[in-house]
Amino acid sequence: MTDGQQPSAWDGALAGLGARDAVAILCRGLADAVQAAPRPPSRACVRLGNASIEVEWPALAEPAPGAYAPPAQEPAQDTADPATDAAGHTVRAELVGTFYRRPEPGAKPFVEVGDLVEPGQQVAIVEAMKLMNPVTADVGGRVSHVLVDDAQGVEYDQPLIVIDQEADE
Numbered sequence: 442m443t444d445g446q447q448p449s450a451w452d453g454a455l456a457g458l459g460a461r462d463a464v465a466i467l468c469r470g471l472a473d474a475v476q477a478a479p480r481p482p483s484r485a486c487v488r489l490g491n492a493s494i495e496v497e498w499p500a501l502a503e504p505a506p507g508a509y510a511p512p513a514q515e516p517a518q519d520t521a522d523p524a525t526d527a528a529g530h531t532v533r534a535e536l537v538g539t540f541y542r543r544p545e546p547g548a549k550p551f552v553e554v555g556d557l558v559e560p561g562q563q564v565a566i567v568e569a570m571k572l573m574n575p576v577t578a579d580v581g582g583r584v585s586h587v588l589v590d591d592a593q594g595v596e597y598d599q600p601l602i603v604i605d606q607e608a609d610e
Contacts, residue, residue, distance in 0.1 A: 472572065480536050480597055481569040529605040530580045534595040538569035540576075542591045550591075552602070556584045564602055567595060582606040 471485055486495040534540070542550040542565055552564045558578040565576040586603040589595055 475570060476572055476574070481538065485570070529585050529603040530582065531600045532564060532576060532578060532602040532604065534567055534576070534597060534599045534601055536567055536569050536574060537597050538567040538574070538595060540589045540591070540593050540595045540601060541566040541568060541573075542587065552584050552587070554584050554587060558582065558584060558604060576601060578602075578604055580604055580606050 475482060475485065482497055484495075484497040542552075544551065544566070551566075552558060552562075558564060559581045560579060562578050563575045564578050564584070567574045567576055582604040584602060585605040588600050588602065595601065
């Protein structure tokens, strides 16, 4: 402990738990903080002495040239990609990470083109910092396009899946 650090009640409580349990509690706290955030942090730290959890998020910056950037107030039909020209509701990535169509390797995909989905149904996963974040349909209808390949990196607000709401019979 350095001169600037004073023992706290947390130190005593954590010492009473044992190192393994104390670290588990701190890591759960860190995981909860990261999962509740709208985007992944740039740095995360867990300390045992003086019980500390530190999380840093990068400042929002302009996307790098060639990186995905959401269209600026332009309708989707003005894009050159016919898959995104499709009529329907677009399910978008809520965070930066890796897109997975399946719950695990070798398993059947959550949804295929032509499947009917209901609001709240899980349609994919985005992994960020070893956390599996479910991607859910916010409308019901028929999946008309899957715009991202399995295990492909995705950016925040990137279109992932198009759902045709008119085909929800």
